[in-house]
Amino acid sequence: MKTALYAGSFDPATYGHLDIIERASRLFDRLVVAVGAHHEKKGEFDAADREAMLRDLVAPIAARTGGRIEVVAFAGLLVDAAREHGANAIIRGLRNASDLDVESGMAGMNAAMAPEIDTIYLGASPAVRHIASSLVKQIARLGGDVAAFVPPQVAEKLRARYSAH
Template sequence: MTRTALYTGSFDPVTNGHLDVLRQACSVADRIVVAIGVHSSKAPVFTPEERAEMLRAVCGPMLKAKGVELEVVTFNDLAVDAARRHGASLIVRGLRDGTDFDYEIQMSSMNATMAPEVQTVFFAASPPVRPITATLVRQIASMGGDVSAFVPGLVAERLQAQFKRP
């Protein structure tokens, strides 16, 4: 039986922190569905299609090497609804610090009430990626800073092109 996990986020952009969570999630799933949240209230740097392409390019080889299938989708509803739609029995979440924990534990409790058949699994961020957030990466890149320590090479190139200064 295939064990499917859903990993949600904006992935704008995909960071080394996201890769760390996915690497750890390979220990509990045979198939991981990375679900890009698309919400009209946010103004992303990359389109959902661009984010999906980057996720496939940087995450696909890692998951394939671990024998885990990757699917990348978009969603604009509840994570538990996306989990059900894609046959996921797990929702994967990464924790960087206590603030993440406080938020995520509340969310997992709400999700458990709405979908008791879907379990949330938390993975602690590895120390080197703990401070990385997509928001900070976007800010640094938008100001011409070097983000290569925080994102995969392909993503750093795309960010540099996106924020190219005249």
């Protein structure tokens, strides 16, 4: 069984993330979506909320693709999470050349620590290539409509969060 791990903060999960999840789930027997919890970063949503949102969002993808998708939380090194979940590949989504510059450095470090785990890059589909979680949060904070960038349930959570401020 080929297992891949796709990790991120998913703060919030966007259509860009879901694009990568759907495509990766078609390529691997099992996809582990790992929600990262950083001690130094304060996210808009806590790890448990992000994990719950992703579970709801990936269920229809798994049904559509016939793939096995699991959502887990992790804190620490990505390669340790990949090993823990039996992944032989790490999936990284790329939107542009800047992403490739950053990701290639991380892939090199991960390969040095875990040479048995390959990094596989998936280019974002053209329809979602422009979406970034940081921009989604900025638009939501300023009262803008984020419906084109995130699923309805995520948009609603963002509206509720920022209408309270």
